[in-house]
Amino acid sequence: MTGIIAVTSESPGMESMVDPRFGRAAGFVVVDLATMEISYVDNGGSQAMAQGAGIQAAENVARAGAGVVLSGFVGPKAFQALAAGDIRVIQDVEGMTVGQAVDKYKRGELTIADAPNAPAGGHPGGGSKG
Amino acid sequence: MIYAIASGKGGTGKTTVTASLAALWDRPVMAVDLDVEEPNLHLFLHPELTGEEPALMEVPEVDTTRCTLCGQCAAFCQFKALSVMGKKLLIFPEMCHGCGGCLLLCPEKALSPGGRELGQIVSGSFRTDHLSSGRPEDAPFLMGRLRVGEAMSPPLMRQVKARLPESGATDILIDSPPGVSCPAVNAVMDADVIVLVTEPTPFGLHDFRLAVEAFRPLGKPLGAVINRADINRRAGISDTGVQDFCRAEGIPVWAEIPFNRAVAEAYSRGEVVARAVPELRAVILALMAHMQGAAAASKPEEADHA
Ligand code: SF4
Numbered sequence: 281m282t283g284i285i286a287v288t289s290e291s292p293g294m295e296s297m298v299d300p301r302f303g304r305a306a307g308f309v310v311v312d313l314a315t316m317e318i319s320y321v322d323n324g325g326s327q328a329m330a331q332g333a334g335i336q337a338a339e340n341v342a343r344a345g346a347g348v349v350l351s352g353f354v355g356p357k358a359f360q361a362l363a364a365g366d367i368r369v370i371q372d373v374e375g376m377t378v379g380q381a382v383d384k385y386k387r388g389e390l391t392i393a394d395a396p397n398a399p400a401g402g403h404p405g406g407g408s409k410g
Numbered sequence: 411m412i413y414a415i416a417s418g419k420g421g422t423g424k425t426t427v428t429a430s431l432a433a434l435w436d437r438p439v440m441a442v443d444l445d446v447e448e449p450n451l452h453l454f455l456h457p458e459l460t461g462e463e464p465a466l467m468e469v470p471e472v473d474t475t476r477c478t479l480c481g482q483c484a485a486f487c488q489f490k491a492l493s494v495m496g497k498k499l500l501i502f503p504e505m506c507h508g509c510g511g512c513l514l515l516c517p518e519k520a521l522s523p524g525g526r527e528l529g530q531i532v533s534g535s536f537r538t539d540h541l542s543s544g545r546p547e548d549a550p551f552l553m554g555r556l557r558v559g560e561a562m563s564p565p566l567m568r569q570v571k572a573r574l575p576e577s578g579a580t581d582i583l584i585d586s587p588p589g590v591s592c593p594a595v596n597a598v599m600d601a602d603v604i605v606l607v608t609e610p611t612p613f614g615l616h617d618f619r620l621a622v623e624a625f626r627p628l629g630k631p632l633g634a635v636i637n638r639a640d641i642n643r644r645a646g647i648s649d650t651g652v653q654d655f656c657r658a659e660g661i662p663v664w665a666e667i668p669f670n671r672a673v674a675e676a677y678s679r680g681e682v683v684a685r686a687v688p689e690l691r692a693v694i695l696a697l698m699a700h701m702q703g704a705a706a707a708s709k710p711e712e713a714d715h716a
């Protein structure tokens with residue numbers, strides 16, 4: 281399997297927990313599936329923004345060259361920005377490590393979302409699925 | 411002179427006080443509702459509304475044939491309303507604050523101003539009790555009304571305020587948004603005198619204190635109106651917290667408005683309470699005199715001309 285995927289993460293490394301927030305994620309673990317090379321992109325700048333965190337985060341993902349994003353909750357603006365950048369979104373990924381999320385993706389157990397699952401402003405929506 | 415009637419929180423009776431002042435004001439006056447998220451001064455003043463115009467904000471629109479996706483506009487916009495993603499310049503109009511910076515900056519002249527409707531500016535006139543020619547006078551009324559779903563009130567408020575000089579009124583009474591956030595400060599910023607309406611309860615005192623902290627640095631004369639001033643006595647409680655705070659801070663109490671059945675009934679019928687309840691008339695007239703006195707003391711030259 282090839283391609284570069286970005287997983288929202290609470291800290292660097294495959295053992296870190298997935299950060300369920302997209303826009304205000306601490307950072308992204310970026311994995312090149314062809315080589316399994318791993319890097320980390322800090323997203324702290326977005327966390328501090330009064331508005332537009334999701335858009336900033338989407339720009340960070342695009343800059344990292346990722347074609348797929350794995351996260352918990354992606355808001356409408358971030359979703360729109362990611363779609364414009366031809367970056368596919370997989371949502372509702374939470375409560376597992378980055379490594380587990382990547383494995384699930386590789387096994388084809390995760391589905392690409394066709395709509396955002398979080399309201400504007402990036403609130404996680406109390407953990408509800410859907 | 412501009413008088414802003416404000417309060418640290420909603421529901422203190424700020425609008426009732428504004429309506430009463432507007433009805434009894436003894437000089438040419440204009441009543442302005444700047445509480446654009448929830449304007450309700452008109453429900454008491456019953457103005458005849460004669461004009462309604464959309465208030466627009468200039469948000470950028472892109473000419474994709476010219477845009478080179480250089481990203482300069484996106485890097486400039488501090489509100490993240492612009493983003494270059496892939497082969498597209500994305501514009502998020504609802505995040506734009508209309509500063510116009512990106513329009514000036516684009517080297518390709520690819521951006522042009524488009525309109526986003528912030529809300530409406532409604533104008534009209536209401537009847538005052540002021541008898542300059544032996545008859546009640548009509549006075550101008552102006553109201554900003556934020557579009558449902560629009561998040562930004564300050565740009566709309568600025569457009570309403572831009573109309574104030576046209577009115578020709580000697581005095582302007584502004585019903586300000588409650589609270590101490592950006593819109594509230596925006597409303598009182600240009601006032602000559604600030605009237606803070608509060609209630610004699612612990613919650614009232616808490617929000618009043620925040621309002622004093624937020625507005626006092628503006629350096630304008632400030633006075634307090636204690637609404638429902640007798641609720642503690644009626645309930646057999648002794649709570650002089652607001653009065654004590656005013657005394658300690660040197661804030662004059664310009665009016666203590668009693669609360670009773672007649673006031674509540676007039677309010678629920680959408681009447682100007684100072685018209686409906688005779689004992690309130692004197693309280694509001696005294697408040698008016700304090701406000702005018704504070705304004706004159708702060709700007710002696712202007713008062714001489716008036
Ligand atoms: S500055 Fe002008 S040319 Fe550059 S991305 Fe923005 S709109 Fe396009």
Ligand code: SF4
Nearest residue numbers: 487506507509510512
């Ligand atoms: S007008 Fe100002 S706030 Fe709006 S998009 Fe342009 S730079 Fe951003």
